[in-house]
Amino acid sequence: MNTENDISNQLSTIASISNQKERIQSYLSLLSSLLSSSDHPSTDKLITFGKHFTNSTTIPMVVGRRVLGLYVISLCSGTSMEKKGTASISLDEEGINDKSRYEDLGTQAFKGEKGEEIRRDVVEGVLSGGGLSGWCDEQTTVLRHLHSHLLQLEEDWLGAARALMQIPLEGTSRLISDEEKLAVYIKIVRLLLECGEWGQAQTYFSRASLLIHVTKDKETNLSYRLSQARLFDFSARFNEAAQRYHEVSFDSAIAEEDRLQMLKAAVTTSILAPAGPQRSRVLASLNRDDRVHTSLSPSLATMLRKMLLEYIVRAEEVKEFEAGLEEHQRAKVEGGGTVLERAVREHNVGACGKVYDNISFEALGNILNLDPDSAENTARRMIEQGRLRAWIDQPLQLLYFESRSSHDTDAEAQGTAGGLGIENKEKDVEPRLWSERWDDRIRETSIKVEALAEQIQQKGLIPAVPAA
Numbered sequence: 001m002n003t004e005n006d007i008s009n010q011l012s013t014i015a016s017i018s019n020q021k022e023r024i025q026s027y028l029s030l031l032s033s034l035l036s037s038s039d040h041p042s043t044d045k046l047i048t049f050g051k052h053f054t055n056s057t058t059i060p061m062v063v064g065r066r067v068l069g070l071y072v073i074s075l076c077s078g079t080s081m082e083k084k085g086t087a088s089i090s091l092d093e094e095g096i097n098d099k100s101r102y103e104d105l106g107t108q109a110f111k112g113e114k115g116e117e118i119r120r121d122v123v124e125g126v127l128s129g130g131g132l133s134g135w136c137d138e139q140t141t142v143l144r145h146l147h148s149h150l151l152q153l154e155e156d157w158l159g160a161a162r163a164l165m166q167i168p169l170e171g172t173s174r175l176i177s178d179e180e181k182l183a184v185y186i187k188i189v190r191l192l193l194e195c196g197e198w199g200q201a202q203t204y205f206s207r208a209s210l211l212i213h214v215t216k217d218k219e220t221n222l223s224y225r226l227s228q229a230r231l232f233d234f235s236a237r238f239n240e241a242a243q244r245y246h247e248v249s250f251d252s253a254i255a256e257e258d259r260l261q262m263l264k265a266a267v268t269t270s271i272l273a274p275a276g277p278q279r280s281r282v283l284a285s286l287n288r289d290d291r292v293h294t295s296l297s298p299s300l301a302t303m304l305r306k307m308l309l310e311y312i313v314r315a316e317e318v319k320e321f322e323a324g325l326e327e328h329q330r331a332k333v334e335g336g337g338t339v340l341e342r343a344v345r346e347h348n349v350g351a352c353g354k355v356y357d358n359i360s361f362e363a364l365g366n367i368l369n370l371d372p373d374s375a376e377n378t379a380r381r382m383i384e385q386g387r388l389r390a391w392i393d394q395p396l397q398l399l400y401f402e403s404r405s406s407h408d409t410d411a412e413a414q415g416t417a418g419g420l421g422i423e424n425k426e427k428d429v430e431p432r433l434w435s436e437r438w439d440d441r442i443r444e445t446s447i448k449v450e451a452l453a454e455q456i457q458q459k460g461l462i463p464a465v466p467a468a
Contacts, residue, residue, distance in 0.1 A: 007034075007045045011052045020063055027067040028098070035074055035105040043118050047125035054132050054140060061135055066095045068139045073099060074106030075119060076142065081149040084219075085183025087141040087174065120150045127166075137172045152191070161191035161200075182211040182220065189227045196328060198234035205231055218253055226262075233265070234328055236339060238273035242266045242282045246289070260295050267292060267304050271321065272329060272339050275346040276387035283308040300324075310351040312367065313344050345370065349379050350388055353401035361397045372397065 010030055017023040034041050034049060053059060053068040069089040091099060110119045123143055132140050148163035165188060169181050185208040192201035205227060212224050229244030245266035249259045267286055273279040286292055287308050293301050303321050306313050322330070322340055333342050345368045352359055352367065365375035379399050382388035389402040 007048045008052075011049065015052075015059070020060060024063050024066055027063070028070065031067070031071060031074070031102075032105060035102075035109040037109070040114055040118055041109050043121045043125065046118075046122045050122065050126035051129075054126055054136055057133050057135075062092075064136065065090065065139070066092060068136055069095060070098055070102045072139045072142050072146075074102045074109070075123060076146050077103040077106030078110055079119075079146065079149060081146055085180055085187060086145040087138050087176075087180070089142060090138060116150070116153075120147075123147045123150065134172070137168060137174050141167050141174075148187075148191075157191045157194035158197065161188050161195075161197075164188050164191070178211050178214040179217075179220075182208055182215055185211070186220065186223045186227060189231075190223065193227065193230050193234065196234070198231060198328075201227075202231060202235075222248070222251055222253055229262075229265070233269055236331070238269040238339075238343075239278050239282055242270035242273060242286070245269060246282075246286060249291075260291070263289070263291055264296055264300065267296065267300055268325065268329070271303055271307055272343050274343065274385075274387065275350050275382065276385070280308070307347055310347070310354050312348050312351045312355070315369070318344050345378055346382055346387070349375075349382060352399075353388075353390065356401065358393075358398050358400040361399065364399060 007030075011027075014023055014026040014030065017026060031049060034045050050068070050071060053064050053071070056064070069091050073089055110116060123146055127140065127143055127147060144163050144167050148160040151157075151160040151163060164184055167184060169176055169184060185204045188204045189201045189208060192198070192204070208224060208227075212221070215221065225244060226248055229241050229248060232238070232241035232244060243266075245262050248254070249262035249266060251259070254262070270279060270282045270286055273282065283304060286304060292304060299317070299320050303313070303317060305311075306317070318340065322338075325340065329340070330338050333339055337345070348367055349364065352364065361372035361376045361379075364370075364379065365372045368375050368378065370378065376392065376397075376399075379388065379390065380392060383390055383392070391400050391402070392398070393400060
């Protein structure tokens with residue numbers, strides 16, 4: 001049986017042949033014998049064969065490209081590697097005629113579990129150690145895509161991403177289209193997100209963003225949008241994540257099961273988002289989607305509805321929802337607690353405004369499961385950020401909520417009462433007793449009802465009742 005030295009000697013002998021056609025045939029004959037081993041091909045011999053070309057700067061290009069191209073084709077044969085976004089192997093006419101033969105040889109050589117292990121070891125061996133010649137960038141690029149594919153099968157997402165990072169996309173001997181660069185960048189982003197490396201993923205996503213305009217391919221655009229949604233999710237920009245997930249969930253190019261998964265992610269991130277007008281709009285949009293109520297779990301739909309209608313969320317409901325969160329969505333936030341606990345606390349502060357006119361910090365703390373000082377800090381932060389319309393009476397340790405009639409979505413959308421010209425006017429809230437504020441509300445409501453009745457009568461919308 002030939003040893004590694006025997007292979008090296010044979011390769012040296014073939015390299016000394018002056019006739020290029022004869023040299024090519026000798027190389028291919030040796031490659032055929034290595035792939036046609038009775039059991040499985042020798043890993044070391046195949047690595048030595050590959051490195052003979054990838055590390056050489058003296059092999060004539062016409063010889064090297066034909067032989068190394070067929071060598072790479074044989075290594076890729078029998079795999080489910082996606083060809084899109086990879087460099088293609090350029091072969092001359094004779095090489096194209098030999099292509100199917102070496103595809104068959106490669107498929108047979110690497111059959112079975114042991115064959116896949118040999119394939120991976122060969123690819124890693126050829127690519128290891130550096131010193132790869134520039135003339136074979138095309139072939140080594142395909143090997144790196146194959147290496148990434150094999151690592152993905154083992155769920156080594158970070159290793160697969162790093163394999164793609166080694167592909168030279170700038171300053172290389174081959175001409176690389178923007179489409180190919182974009183495909184590589186997006187694939188790296190998706191792999192990095194699979195292993196939670198969202199910081200690195202953001203770098204490659206930024207590069208992809210500069211090239212996304214060059215493609216009209218639906219699959220590439222879909223991958224880009226999905227990657228953007230997941231990056232928003234990982235970076236705790238939950239409002240933007242929910243919007244992107246919801247948009248993607250309508251794409252018919254995605255399987256129904258995956259679309260529902262995107263919808264579930266949209267609901268989850270909308271609930272985790274900070275309380276405020278932006279989240280309210282996202283929640284309203286999701287609540288109008290019938291799929292939320294028919295295809296997702298009832299507990300998720302209930303949680304969404306409670307958030308939308310600003311009902312107080314109980315601890316047991318939070319615990320049930322938390323069980324379905326991903327690891328990064330359980331991250332601790334400044335001020336203590338998780339992202340979910342902060343979102344629910346802020347939501348419950350706003351929900352109290354629909355139940356109470358004012359509330360003590362102690363009572364608010366009981367609802368939020370916080371001490372009075374922490375409850376006050378939560379409310380103060382929301383007021384400062386414009387996400388809660390209220391004011392604080394520090395001496396009395398009370399939180400006063402402003403009138404909510406001017407915040408209603410329908411009232412804001414219409415601007416007037418019934419479209420009859422009765423404007424909603426906001427008044428500055430001054431610290432007053434609860435009874436005084438209540439009397440004012442009754443008085444203002446009565447005035448509006450009288451004005452509305454007068455407008456209706458003037459427009460003749462209701463016929464006059466004849467006298468008895």
